Amino acid sequence: MNRFNQEEFVRLSSRFNEQPYLRDVSLHYSSGNFFNSMKRSIEKDRCGEVVFAVIRPNGKIISVTCPEYPKGIFRIPTGGIRHGEDIIKALLREIKEELGLNVDIISFPGVLKINFEYESDNVLFYSYIFILREKSGKLLDDATDDEVSEVREVDVEGLEQIVKDLGRISGKWGDWGKFRSLTSNAVLEYIRKE
Numbered sequence: 001m002n003r004f005n006q007e008e009f010v011r012l013s014s015r016f017n018e019q020p021y022l023r024d025v026s027l028h029y030s031s032g033n034f035f036n037s038m039k040r041s042i043e044k045d046r047c048g049e050v051v052f053a054v055i056r057p058n059g060k061i062i063s064v065t066c067p068e069y070p071k072g073i074f075r076i077p078t079g080g081i082r083h084g085e086d087i088i089k090a091l092l093r094e095i096k097e098e099l100g101l102n103v104d105i106i107s108f109p110g111v112l113k114i115n116f117e118y119e120s121d122n123v124l125f126y127s128y129i130f131i132l133r134e135k136s137g138k139l140l141d142d143a144t145d146d147e148v149s150e151v152r153e154v155d156v157e158g159l160e161q162i163v164k165d166l167g168r169i170s171g172k173w174g175d176w177g178k179f180r181s182l183t184s185n186a187v188l189e190y191i192r193k194e
Contacts, residue, residue, distance in 0.1 A: 002042050002124045004113060008087055012108055012128075021110030023186075027178055028117040034175035035118035038125060046080045048126030050091040053187040054103060055133050060153035061191070062099065062139070063162055063184075067149045070173050074152050074162050076184045078127070087128055095132070099151075100142030103132040109190045112182065129186045159188045 013020055029035045053076050054062040063074040079094025081087060088105075095101055112127040139151060154162065163185045169177030 002047050002126075004111075004124070004126060005047075009111065012087060016105065016108045018108055020108050022113060023110060024113050024115070025182060026115045026117055027175075027182070029175045029178075030118075031175060032118050033172065034179070035116055035121070035123070038116055039121075039123045041080075042123055042125060045082050047083050048081045048128060049078045049183075050081060050087065050094055051076055051078045051127050051129045051183045051187065052091060052095055052103075053129075053131050053191070054095070054099065054101060055106070055131070056153055057134060058153070060155055061159060061187070062134075063152045063154050063159070064098070064148045065150045065152070066147055070169060073165055073169065073173075073177075074150075074154075075166060075180045076159075076162075076187045077148070078183060081126075081128070091128075091130055096137075096142075097144045098148050099137070100140055100144070101137040102135045104135050105130060106133050107131040107190070109186070112186055114179070114182070116179075127183050127186070129183075129190070131187070131190060156188070156191055159184065159191065163188055 064077045065074045077098055079098060081090040095103055109129045114125045116123050116125060163181050166177045166181035166184060
């Protein structure tokens, strides 16, 4: 069972002097493909993820796509948290790997406690949402892996469109799209309030 680390959540809340949300969300899937992939990933080495909304010096937010995604689909970047890994260390590691940037943490809005459901089975997964400001580094040039194929800088309207596009994906990418729409929308909700 993938248990939520309440102590780490309290430490993060204290460190950033905030009252982040803990939001329970259920995603029910009619196909087992994405569900089983997530379940295997959780059993192997991943308890959750960091969702990192990086604000560039021009005030726009970084969105990314990867070569295997459906054409024209972008999302807010994310990275895995290994079982027992410190959340902030995971965050900074993933940003460096995927984007090649150094950042300042602006805010920790909260955690989506996602219950993935398929037939009578379920698995828990945790998405930690962070809002960051770019400090230094060369976007993608300094990245240590090549997972991201393209970056698009977006404003609020652009992020709204990304969330809509993710939610509209059908076919084999549909379940993934529901999940990514949820995490990108968590960032959108925060940005709208600020």
